[in-house]
Amino acid sequence: MKFPKILFLIISVVLLSCNERKSGIMEEITPKDFAEKIKTTENPQILDVRTPEEFESDHIDRAVNVNWNDDNFTDKVATYDKSKPVFVYCLSGGRSKKAAAKLNEMGFTSIYELEGGIMKWNADGFSKPSAAQPGMTMSDFDQLLKTDKKVLVDFYAEWCGPCKQMEPYLLKMQKEMADKVIIVRIDVDKNKNLTAQMKIEQLPTMVLYENKAVKWKNIGFIKEEDLKKQLQ
Structure with missing residues (x-):
């Protein structure tokens, strides 16, 4: 009868360790809160997980492009500090949600995902107006x-x-x-x-x-x- 008890303890320890690895903050937040947290974070790690073409057209200040669709996405994000907050966004939220889940799986402790992506960020007035190319008024x-x-x-x-x-x-x-x-x-x-x-x-x-x-x-x-x- 001792074997089942030992087995139960082993399974419990394994489950607890898995939960600990995936514990921490993984939160989807509004553009306003996203901007505020970036502002109050020293040397923020901001990941734009869109394609290079999308990144070139428009991106948040100080963001780094790490394409979610690249085969080496995991290798690239592994170079970032897992103990510090990481901010993730894409176009409208689809890719960033997957990327945030992956970062959580990898052990990042504080992950903030931009709700609605850069489209909502711009729509809510957080983009910098373009003086060079104002376009249609x-x-x-x-x-x-x-x-x-x-x-x-x-x-x-x-x-x-x-x-x-x-x-x-x-x-x-x-x-x-x-x-x-x-x-x-x-x-x-x-x-x-x-x-x-x-x-x-x-x-x-x-x-x-x-x-x-x-x-x-x-x-x-x-x-x-x-x-x-x-x-x-």
């Missing part, structure tokens, strides 16, 4: 809506996979449906101020206006036939 945008036709606004980026998939039929529809709908494509990287003011948090985002009022909105990929139904 809200006044310019309002002028686009002054028409008797419906206006479909497509917020996209060159590096956005779903945006690339949708581009061919959007360009085709611009011509085919010109008598009914004005289709305007806005590159968020060239219009960062407007994107932040419009609170665009995910890509692609499509908004359909009629008489300046929002009639329909879609976030993410949409098939050509489903989009056409909305524009009839």
Whole structure:
């Protein structure tokens, strides 16, 4: 009868050790709290886990690009101090959630994930306005809506996979449906101020206006036939 007791003790110790390894802070926090914690942390470890192309287009100050999709992601993050806070973000939260879980598994004790990613960070006003390339203003945008036709606004980026998939039929529809709908494509990287003011948090985002009022909105990929139904 002693063997089962010993076995039970061994299993308990193993489970406790696993829990200890994965204990600590792993928290998803708002852009406001994310910014505040970075501000109050000495030499903060900020990991942007997007692709290099995304990182080049826009990133948080002092962030380092460690692509979650790279095969050597684990090797790269292993060089960081596990005992100090680490701040993680991506575009809208999908990749950073996986990266945060991996960091927790590796033994990092304080992991803060940016809620909504850099899209929400920018939408909440934490990005630095671009003086060199202000892009379209809200006044310019309002002028686009002054028409008797419906206006479909497509917020996209060159590096956005779903945006690339949708581009061919959007360009085709611009011509085919010109008598009914004005289709305007806005590159968020060239219009960062407007994107932040419009609170665009995910890509692609499509908004359909009629008489300046929002009639329909879609976030993410949409098939050509489903989009056409909305524009009839």
